[in-house]
Amino acid sequence: MTRTDDTEVPDYASLLRLDDKNFIVLGAGQGIGRQAGHALAAVGARVFCVDLDAGLADDIAKEVGGLAWAGDAVDPASAEQLYQDAEAQLGRIDGIVDIIGMAKYAGLLDSDQDSWNWHHGIVLQHAINAVRLGAARMIATGGGVLTVVASVSGMQSAPSHGAYGAYKAALMSLVRTAAVELGPHGVRVNAVAPGLVLTPRVAGYLSEAEKERGARNAPLRRSAFPPDIAQAILFLCGGLSSYITGQTLVVDGGVSAKFGYAMPGED
Numbered sequence: 001m002t003r004t005d006d007t008e009v010p011d012y013a014s015l016l017r018l019d020d021k022n023f024i025v026l027g028a029g030q031g032i033g034r035q036a037g038h039a040l041a042a043v044g045a046r047v048f049c050v051d052l053d054a055g056l057a058d059d060i061a062k063e064v065g066g067l068a069w070a071g072d073a074v075d076p077a078s079a080e081q082l083y084q085d086a087e088a089q090l091g092r093i094d095g096i097v098d099i100i101g102m103a104k105y106a107g108l109l110d111s112d113q114d115s116w117n118w119h120h121g122i123v124l125q126h127a128i129n130a131v132r133l134g135a136a137r138m139i140a141t142g143g144g145v146l147t148v149v150a151s152v153s154g155m156q157s158a159p160s161h162g163a164y165g166a167y168k169a170a171l172m173s174l175v176r177t178a179a180v181e182l183g184p185h186g187v188r189v190n191a192v193a194p195g196l197v198l199t200p201r202v203a204g205y206l207s208e209a210e211k212e213r214g215a216r217n218a219p220l221r222r223s224a225f226p227p228d229i230a231q232a233i234l235f236l237c238g239g240l241s242s243y244i245t246g247q248t249l250v251v252d253g254g255v256s257a258k259f260g261y262a263m264p265g266e267d
Helices: 011-014 031-042 054-064 078-091 113-140 162-185 202-207 210-217 226-237
Strands: 024-025 045-049 067-070 096-098 144-149 187-194 249-253
Touching: 011 210, 024 031, 024 113, 031 045, 031 054, 031 226, 031 249, 045 054, 045 078, 054 067, 054 202, 067 078, 078 096, 078 113, 096 113, 096 226, 113 144, 113 187, 144 162, 162 187, 187 226, 226 249
Parallel strands: 024 045, 024 096, 045 067, 096 144, 144 187, 187 249
Antiparallel strands: none
8 A cells, every 4th residue: 555644744752842931830839730830840831830828939939940929819900910920020921820729618508608709719710810811911922821720520519519619610611611712812721620639738638548548439549649630731731732722631540430330349
C-alpha cells in the first residue's frame, strides 16, 4: 500500500513547553495550587502566585521563581486590582489557573443562608471574576487559557455538602458557556474535576481508616494527591490540549466509572 499521508508532523515535544508564557495561579499557596505552580514553572512558565495569605504567596513565589500577590480573589474590587497588577508586572496574561474552593459540611436543612452565601464566594465568584476581568485581558492580547478546579461533587449528589456541590455544578456550566463565548477570541476554558484528594488540609481531618476506605474505593486502589491534579491542569494549559475547550476532565482514579451497586467481593 502506498502512503498517501504527507501532512506535517507537529513538534510534539515543544507542545509540552510553556516557555515565555505568563500564568496566574489563584490559591497558589498550598495543596493543588502549590503543585500547579511548580508544574507550570517546570515547563517554562512565569507564575504569578496569588493567595489570601501573604506568607504562603511569598513562599510559593520563591519556590518557583515567580511573583507573589496577596489579596482576596473573591471580592470583585480586589480582583480588579489583582488583574491590573498582574498585567502590569507580567506585561501580558497568557493563562489563569483557578484552584480556589472549599466546603463546609452540613445537610441541606441545616445550612443557613450565610453558608450558601459563603459557598457562592469561595466556590464560584472568583471564577466569575477570572472570566470577566482576566479573560477579557487575554482577549485583548490575542487569547489564552483558563483552567479551573471543579469537583465530582458538582456532577452527582453531594450529601452533607450540597451548597458546595451546587456551586461546583454552576462552575462547570460557567466553563461551558465561557468556552463558547470566548472561543472565537482565542481563549480556551476547561475544568478539572477531582474526587477525594489528600491535600494537606483534607488529610488533616480524615482518620487513617477514612483514608484507607477512600483508597479502596478507587479502581486504581490508591488515593489522589495534589500532583495528580496538577498534572491534569498542566495538560489543559498546554499545547497538547489546543483543540480542547468547554470540557471537564474527571480525575478521580476511576471512581465515577464504577457500577452503582455493590458487586460480589466488594465491601
